[in-house]
Structure formats: C-alpha cells, structure tokens
Amino acid sequence: MRFPGFIDVHVHLREPGGAHKEDWDTGTSAALAGGFTAVLAMPNTNPPLTDDSVLQIVLAIAERKARCDYGLFFGAGSGNVDQAVRSADRVAGLKMYLDQTFGPLRLDEMLTWGEHFDKWPKHKPVAVHAESRSLAAVLFMASLYGRPIHICHVSRREEILMIRKAREKGLPVTCEVCPHHLFLTHADMDRLGPGRSEVRPRLAAQKDQDALWDNLDVIDVFATDHAPHSGAEKDGPDPPPGFPGLETAVPLFITAVHQGRLTYDDLVYRLFTRPMQIFGLESFQDTFIEVDPYSKWEIRSDQLFSKSAWTPFEGMNVQGRVRRVVIRGAEAFKDGNVLAPPGFGRNVVKF
Ligand code: NCD
Ligand code: ZN
Numbered sequence: 001m002r003f004p005g006f007i008d009v010h011v012h013l014r015e016p017g018g019a020h021k022e023d024w025d026t027g028t029s030a031a032l033a034g035g036f037t038a039v040l041a042m043p044n045t046n047p048p049l050t051d052d053s054v055l056q057i058v059l060a061i062a063e064r065k066a067r068c069d070y071g072l073f074f075g076a077g078s079g080n081v082d083q084a085v086r087s088a089d090r091v092a093g094l095k096m097y098l099d100q101t102f103g104p105l106r107l108d109e110m111l112t113w114g115e116h117f118d119k120w121p122k123h124k125p126v127a128v129h130a131e132s133r134s135l136a137a138v139l140f141m142a143s144l145y146g147r148p149i150h151i152c153h154v155s156r157r158e159e160i161l162m163i164r165k166a167r168e169k170g171l172p173v174t175c176e177v178c179p180h181h182l183f184l185t186h187a188d189m190d191r192l193g194p195g196r197s198e199v200r201p202r203l204a205a206q207k208d209q210d211a212l213w214d215n216l217d218v219i220d221v222f223a224t225d226h227a228p229h230s231g232a233e234k235d236g237p238d239p240p241p242g243f244p245g246l247e248t249a250v251p252l253f254i255t256a257v258h259q260g261r262l263t264y265d266d267l268v269y270r271l272f273t274r275p276m277q278i279f280g281l282e283s284f285q286d287t288f289i290e291v292d293p294y295s296k297w298e299i300r301s302d303q304l305f306s307k308s309a310w311t312p313f314e315g316m317n318v319q320g321r322v323r324r325v326v327i328r329g330a331e332a333f334k335d336g337n338v339l340a341p342p343g344f345g346r347n348v349v350k351f
Contacts, residue, residue, distance in 0.1 A: 003268055005037025005069075005287040005327060007275040007348075008246060009092075009127075010152060010176060010223035013039070015061050016054075017046025022228040022307045024065035025342050027246070029305040030226070031068045032333040032340060035250040035289045035322040038068060038348050039226075040092045040279065043075030044103030050077040055087050059347075066345030067338060069327065071281065073127065075105050081115045092279050092349050093125035093150070098134040101200040102227065102240050110141060117145035125150050125279055131201050135159050139166050139173065148172035150278060153225050155181040155201040157211035164218045174278050176221035177212055179249045180312060182256075185209050192312055195239030199227070199312075213261065220278065222270040224249045228308030244308045252313065254293055254320025281348040286329035295321035305338065 013027040022030075031039045041058070043049035049058055049072065062070050071092030074084050084094055094116060097105040107113060120126060127150045130138040135151065139162065142149045154160055154175045166173050180199060185206050189197040197203060212219070227242025234240070250271075256262045276283060299313045325333035332340035 001291050001293050003035075003289050003291065004272040005289055005325070006035050006250065006271040007038045007040075007281065008036045008224050008226065008249070009040045009221055009275050009279060011039045011041055011226040011246065012044065012228065012242065013041045014228065015045065016057060020307070021230055021233070024061050025067065026305060026307040027226070027228070028065070028067040028070070028345055029338045030244070030246040032325050032338050033305050033322065034246040034248070035291065035325065036068060036246060037287050037289065037325060037327050037332070038070060038281065039246075040071045040073060043073045043095050044097070044101075044105050046103075048075050048103060048105055049073070050075040050080050050105070051083050052087055055090065059090070062345065062347070063343065065342045067340040067342055068332065068345045069284070069348045070345050071279065071347060071349045076107060076116045077105065078107060078109060078112050081119050084116065085119050085121065088121050088124050089351060090349065092281070093127050094120050096126060096128045098128055098130040098138055099200070101129060102242055110137065113138065113141050114145060117142060117147040122147075123280070127152050129153070132156065132158065135162055139171065142173070143171050148174075151175040153178045153181065153201055153223070154212070154219070155204050156208045160211050160215045160218055164215055167218065174220040174274070175218065176223040177219045178223060178225045179245055179252050180243050181209065182212055183252055184312060188312070193235075195234040195236065196310070196312065198234070198239045198241040199243050200241040216266065219270060220274040222249065222253065222267075226306070228306050230308060231310045234310065243312045244304070244306045244310070247304050247306060248299055248311055248313045250291070250322055251299070251318040251320045254291065255318045257293075258319050280350060282350050284328045287327050289322060289326070290324040292321045292323050294319065297321060
C-alpha cells in the first residue's frame with residue numbers, strides 16, 4: 001500500500017547538547033524506518049534554539065546529518081521576541097512552553113506570551129505546550145491577539161473538549177495527539193516502571209484516552225513527540241520525561257485501522273494533509289512510503305534505529321510494517337535498511 005510521505009511535526013533530535021540520547025543521524029534514520037519523510041525538530045536543545053547563533057548551528061548540523069527532510073522550531077524565550085521575529089522566515093514555527101517539561105524553556109509570564117503573539121508573523125504557526133488551566137489561559141490570550149495557535153500533545157478529556165468548544169466559537173486553534181496517549185494509560189505505568197513511564201504530558205486515565213478517541217474529528221494531527229533519553233537516564237534517580245516514538249507510530253496506527261478504530265484516510269489526513277496545511281511546508285515530487293499492512297510483528301527495542309534504544313511499546317504485537325520510503329525519487333529506506341546518506345535531507349520550510 002502506498003501513502004504520501006508522512007510528516008512528524010513534533011520530534012526532539014537532541015543536537016546540540018544531548019547527542020548521547022539521539023543525534024540528527026540516528027533520529028532521522030528512525031524517522032525513515034518509521035515511515036516519515038520529514039520531521040519538525042523542537043528547540044529544547046542545549047543550548048536551546050532561542051537565538052540566531054544556535055539557529056545557525058542547528059541548520060548546519062541538519063544540513064550535514066539529516067537523512068530525511070526537516071524543519072526547525074524557534075523557542076520562545078522571555079527576552080527574545082525581536083530575535084524570534086528576525087529568524088521567523090527560516091523556521092517552521094515558534095514553540096512556546098507554558099508548562100514544566102524537559103529543558104529550560106518554560107514561560108511563566110503571561111505578558112511575554114502576549115508579546116510573542118503580537119509580533120510573530122501571522123502566517124507562521126505558534127505551537128504551544130499548554131495543559132489543563134494553561135490551555136484555558138493560552139486560548140484566551142491567543143483570542144485577544146487574534147493569533148492562530150497549534151496545541152501540542154493534547155492528552156486529557158478536559159483539553160480536547162475545551163478545544164472542541166473553542167473551535168465551535170470560531171477560534172483558529174489546531175491540535176495534535178501522540179500515539180502514547182492514544183494507546184497507553186495509567187494502567188501501563190506498573191509495567192513500564194517509574195522512570196520509563198515519565199512523559200509530559202503524563203500518561204492519563206482511561207476516561208481521558210476514551211475522550212481522545214471519541215473526539216477524533218477535533219484532532220488535526222498525529223505527532224509522536226519523539227523524546228529520546230537513554231535507558232540509564234530513564235532508570236536513574238532523576239528520570240527525564242519523554243518517550244521515543246518515531247518507529248512505532250505508523251505500525252500502531254495501522255493496527256488500529258485493522259481494529260476498526262481508524263481508517264486509512266484518517267491516517268493520511270493527520271500524518272500528511274494537515275501537517276502540510278498547518279505548517280505550510282514544501283512538498284516534493286516522488287515522495288511516498290510503501291507499507292505492508294498485513295505483516296504481523298512484535299515491537300522490540302533491539303530493532304530500533306533510535307539511539308535511545310528502548311520503547312514504551314516493547315512486546316506489543318502490531319500488524320503493518322513500513323517496507324519502503326522514497327524521497328524525491330530516491331530510495332531512502334528499504335526492508336529494514338536506511339539507504340539515504342547523512343546530508344540527504346532538505347529543509348521543508350518555504351524560504
Ligand atoms: C520532551 C523532551 O524530552 O524533550 N519530553 C516529554 O516528556 N515530552 C519535552 C517536551 O516535549 O515538552
Ligand atoms: Zn516534545
């Protein structure tokens with residue numbers, strides 16, 4: 001079965017500063033193995049991507065190492081509104097962290113949100129991490145500034161219902177949901193153990209997961225929030241939150257199609273059509289993936305390209321395997337082998 005090249009709008013590739021967790025080579029290899037031809041990389045690197053000098057550094061790393069296509073997010077900070085605006089043309093969007101998570105980018109001061117909303121170019125998306133009451137606050141602030149926003153990794157019933165309501169009121173809000181919130185809940189935490197079940201937003205209750213499925217029509221995008229950390233870090237005394245997800249998402253979704261919970265059209269809409277529309281990305285000819293929808297296999301961490309080398313879906317039986325990935329006419333992945341060399345990937349941000 002052939003699909004357009006899927007696009008993951010939320011991944012963490014960890015360079016600079018965290019290459020022991022993942023680097024642009026291993027992360028984009030994982031993307032290809034997972035059926036993604038393009039990824040949008042988050043700015044919570046070390047140093048974070050909050051100024052032009054770091055933007056130059058990450059663009060150079062990506063140009064040298066990316067095996068799939070890519071775009072970057074600029075991180076909203078408290079003193080970088082003008083810097084962000086000057087760099088806007090070279091990135092896919094602005095990322096605002098309004099709740100605590102991995103990295104130093106949380107913005108507590110609501111007036112700073114307002115400054116970014118005021119000045120960031122209207123045609124470029126603003127992606128926000130905003131849970132629960134922060135979501136209510138940011139929807140209100142965005143509406144005051146007439147600013148379209150994209151809500152990252154929605155995980156709770158109250159959040160998806162709030163977004164539904166906001167849309168009914170005509171607010172320009174889009175949202176994404178991650179596979180781990182659609183397929184895992186509190187009930188999986190014992191199996192995963194304390195460190196390996198840490199993720200932000202946290203795994204939620206069954207009622208939250210049910211609400212995501214019941215409100216599928218409100219979900220614009222499926223994004224992995226691929227957030228690799230090493231097994232040693234996850235099992236250590238202060239485990240960082242985050243799950244790798246690039247290589248397991250598409251097989252999990254195809255399995256859900258077999259179970260009658262999704263259709264193939266649902267997948268194409270949320271993994272290709274909406275990402276392209278919301279982020280206004282460059283589309284390339286002859287870019288597609290081929291999937292064997294009937295192949296049955298067991299998810300195993302020793303088969304992953306991601307340097308993090310673990311998965312919260314370990315041992316799950318899935319049906320559906322990515323066989324071949326073609327980007328701009330060239331075979332980038334085939335039957336378990338990554339064929340695109342480092343530096344093959346292109347920036348999908350329209351300059
Ligand atoms: C992410 C990470 O590790 O960078 N962790 C996570 O639990 N999702 C941070 C983020 O996505 O906000
Ligand atoms: Zn993230």
